[in-house]
Amino acid sequence: MAKRDGYHHGDLRAALIAAAQAAVDAGGPDAVSLRDLALTLGVSTAAPYRHFHGRDALLSEVAARGFTDLGEAYARAQAAASDPQTALRETARAYLTLAFGRPGLFKLMFGSDLVNAADAPTSLLQPAAAAWEGLYRAVAAADPAADLATVKRRAITGWSTLHGFITLVQGARLKGFMTEPLTEAELLEAVLDKTLKPD
Amino acid sequence: MAKRDGYHHGDLRAALIAAAQAAVDAGGPDAVSLRDLALTLGVSTAAPYRHFHGRDALLSEVAARGFTDLGEAYARAQAAASDPQTALRETARAYLTLAFGRPGLFKLMFGSDLVNAADAPTSLLQPAAAAWEGLYRAVAAADPAADLATVKRRAITGWSTLHGFITLVQGARLKGFMTEPLTEAELLEAVLDKTLKPD
């Protein structure tokens, strides 16, 4: 790859994904402009369309890799844990780590309508579903005696707590409320406690 | 108002807000185009700028009215309840009602960066803060013995559960998982239960 002959780029597709990833991490989904990417990569504005149907297709690829990363982080957290309770807590922590460590990517994955779109590609839907399965798996393993409905209910309500806290914090809705008598670390543990509480 | 002399509109400002509100309810914040609104109202594309600094200022006005509505819904719910526990549950239900009843408006209020913006006007920040106070008030009233940190923690984690569920549902992240053995109504009550559980 990376052979430049003055006309063909070498591996424009990979370069576009990398540049888009960087832009998403730096400024979220809205910071991605195909024109900008093309200019940065020294290529015409029409070139990206040889590799992606459009802006959404490129963003879908970036989001898909985010979901893949998330699923792998879940798997690592669960493999490293000595018992199912710890595994569940560390799985939740992996979600928080992605959300607060790469907020731009998180916004793309969970704040955009890409996954919701009618023409969402399998390459996006599959990793997204796999990530959810990773969460679900941890909830199920933490209480093998629970029936299906219970596990689903716990997974959904727990995920809601975790996800809601993240979106509220990132939307700056808790500014001035998170501090005062509560430290941020205390609050984070409180959120984890509520997230994991069985019922 | 509404005097049309062929040149001046009569009350363009109010008409713009109403049209923007309708567009937001119909298709969310992204569905609002100043050009479209101007065309619909039979006015030039530059006219809206006589009444709003730009697109964000108009959307801020719509969002502000949403927060005002939310705060009033809280107040009504609390006034109608016979005891503080019921008041808290009905306050939470009011949040769900706005979210699921007017998803486009909810997305504008909590999914956009308007409130977060550095130049957010007081006319938006004040109703937003007031709405949060309405939630907080209900949590505090439900347990008068609790200290400040406890009330804050409960309000934040509870709101997180509620808010996260809404955003996950509206992002279609729970499609196929909400149904199976769980009815949607059951799940909603489960979310409310988890939201309101003191600790």
Added chain:
DNA sequence: CTCCGATGTAAGCGTCACTTACATTGCGAC
């Protein structure tokens, strides 16, 4: 009645995603 501030218009700028017609290249078939 006259002037002036409020409110409108016409025209245009720069950016965006995307399309179309054409140019260049590497590579496998022969």
Added chain:
DNA sequence: GTCGCAATGTAAGTGACGCTTACATCGGAG
């Protein structure tokens, strides 16, 4: 080897968007 074709690039243009500037029109206060 070279020929032809598919892959990959370019140049130019379309239409929508937010926003700005210079000018036109109107109603009401003096």
